Amino acid sequence: MGRLQDKVAIVTGAGSGIGRACMELFAREGAKVVGCSRTQSNLDETLANVSRDGGEGIVVAADLSTPEGSQKLVDAAIAKYGRVDILLNGAGVGYSWEKTHAGSMGAVTETTPELWREVMAIDLDSIFYMCRLVIPHMKEQGNGSIINISSVLGVKGHPDAHAYTTAKGAIVNLTRSLCAAYALDGVRANCVCPGFIDTPMIETHISMFDDEAVADRFCPMRRTGTPDEVAYGCVYLASDESTYTNGSIIMIDGGTSARI
Template sequence: MGRLDGKVALITGAGSGVGRAAAAIFAREGARVTGVSRTAAALEETGALLRQNGHDFGHSAQDISLAPGAEAAMAAVLAQHGRIDILLNAAGVGYSWQRQSPGSMEDVAATDPAKWDEVMRINLTSCYLMSRLAVQQMRRQGGGGALVHVASVSGFRGLPRAHAYCAAKAGMINLSNAMSCAYVAEGIRSNVVAPGYIATGMVESLLEGFDDPAQARQMSPMQRPGRPEEIAAGCLFLASDEASYCSGSVLVIDGGMTAMQG
């Protein structure tokens, strides 16, 4: 307990999945948390979860894939807490986005340019916009801070579909690498968590494969999907001072999937 005592954390994607789990574990470890999501109702659900455990939770419903939304999100955390020490970029869309936005999770040949731009904006541009603002504010505070980005093992492995998603997650990984080189001398660390199959709505349609024992063995040596809390634990480590010698790191949390598949 208390691994983030005195820290202020801004968590994007805090309305569900890994972002919600991270909000809970960060608050439990002493951070003052502001959550961001596009949906106010989802943030209220996260807030109710934290408050029933005795934690405060500030939030702001914004579309951070656009500059005005990102700026409003940063303004919210500064209004609530006066500073930012940790930025967790957990916002994004995955396979489930195909239901809401048909054609967004296809191969390159089948992906309309507007759908490509949409996925890249939500999954990668939001990371750029929020990281840019966080670094600027951390500098105003005198330097120091942690940037943590939730990418995917699909950022360094090919998939037959979801090419915009794969490209965005690869971009997130290399953007983090570049930021780690640029800002680590100022005490600002940048690191990535790369999940495999995690039991969230983003990959709901793929999780059915774990119902088949033979297919489950191919998907992960552990033969189960990960839990959002297991990814949040990795985010907690990279956000904490325990990771003081980590910058430009990619922490893979995938149940051994990439080790098995090479």
């Protein structure tokens, strides 16, 4: 406990899944947390969990696919706590988005320009907007940790979800570029690539792990991961334990990326 004591952390995608797990764990480790997603009721649940465990934080409902939404979030964090030590970029959509946005997880020839731009705005543009606003504060402080959530599909090819996989691949290289640009300013940037994590994002595909033979094709451990298993890796990157970890791409995928 106390690995993030007195640090201020912005966590996007905090309404569910990996983002929620990170916000709750960061708070338990002593950080003051500022959570964001589009849905206020989901954020309220996350904040209630933080408060129940004795943590401190606020939540901001905003659409981070727009510059205005990102500005709203950063302004709220600075107004409340005066600094940002950690930025966890966890906001994004995945296969579950297909249920309400048909065609969004298709191959290139099956994806309209409108759906392509929509997924890219949520999964990639949001990280650009947040980084460009937060990095100046971190540079002024002389330190900061940025953690970008990509995906195992950001480093492996896939027959569908091409907008998603393209955005996640871009996050990997954006992370490396942030490291190269801001390392001497004390700002670190690292990337976490989760595999099949039991979250609402993959709820439409999670049943494939019911079949052991099918599960073995996708993951040597033959199971999905949990949001907490990803959050523990993110705590390391957020903490001072990782001060020489910069530009790293960390796979938390049960060995999925090890498969040919």
